[in-house]
Amino acid sequence: MGVSLKGIKDNARKASVEELNARLADGIALALAIKQAHWNVKGPNFIAVHELFDQIRARVDLQNDTMAERVQQLDGVAIGTADEIAKASSLPAYPTDLTKSADHLREIAGLLRAHGEKIRNAIDVTDDAGDADTADIFTGVSRDLDKDLWFVESHLE
Template sequence: MSGAKTRNIKDAKSSKATALYPTRNDIPEDQRAKLVALMNARLSELIDLSLAIKQAHWNLKGLQFIGVHEMLDGFRDGIDAHVDEVAERLVQLGGTAHGTAQDVAGNTSLKAYPTDIHKVEDHIKALADHYAGVGATVRQGIDDTSDLGDEDTSDLLTGVSRTLDSNLWFLEAHLQEG
């Protein structure tokens, strides 16, 4: 382990302190602290998106029900895989992944997903908005992590961005008329 002692850092959007654990990772501690806070924010948004996908999956109704219902299963699986990658990366950097419902609610930048909608089209629109919001923060995170000298985390977020953009394309295609 590095000679660094466990230190408390503050998450970017909250006053909650979290321990930054020693690691042999050669990224300087001050940079790792910023990376951990940034990645916890992205983790919250991805978990929030995952839950929104499931909310839509359970509650949508309409003529396209089965196709969209099954499509959302695949979307959820892909996002959940990225949730795991993001959480593991921030732990690799010496941080603690904050993925509880309370942490996610307090750290997400997304608006609350509507729970009073049922039409397939309404859910697709709401999910498209959520995907676009997460996509924007993930792309900013790519730049921010690169600026902090962590190309590995930047690359990880690039993979997340590709999935988000692909899923957004599918959603928007449902809304477009040919």
């Protein structure tokens, strides 16, 4: 197995690109679900929840951008078109008939939890493959997702 121009073994690079694109698909699907919730939320604490969804969406967008740019750094191709995301995301589809604040909060919490679990697995996959830098990116994403999950679940207490 050769070493790429980036000093990472080819098998590590391939494993990282695959894992990054898989988590990018989920991240984009999550971002779209959060925007769906943001547009349609109603009820108690409307403005707080509405603004929270915007803040989380902004963080998820940055995470997605970081993952896509890492794919490029590893000489891969970041996959982010709507049709490819619809096929590739492992997250459950977001319901489009919700309006109540608590319903949106529960759904978004479930998606954050599911995405976080897959991100934590990606840390191990990329670290085991020999790409500590990509594992570090996933670690940062995991920390942010855990914090956002805490924010969302706090509204459900």
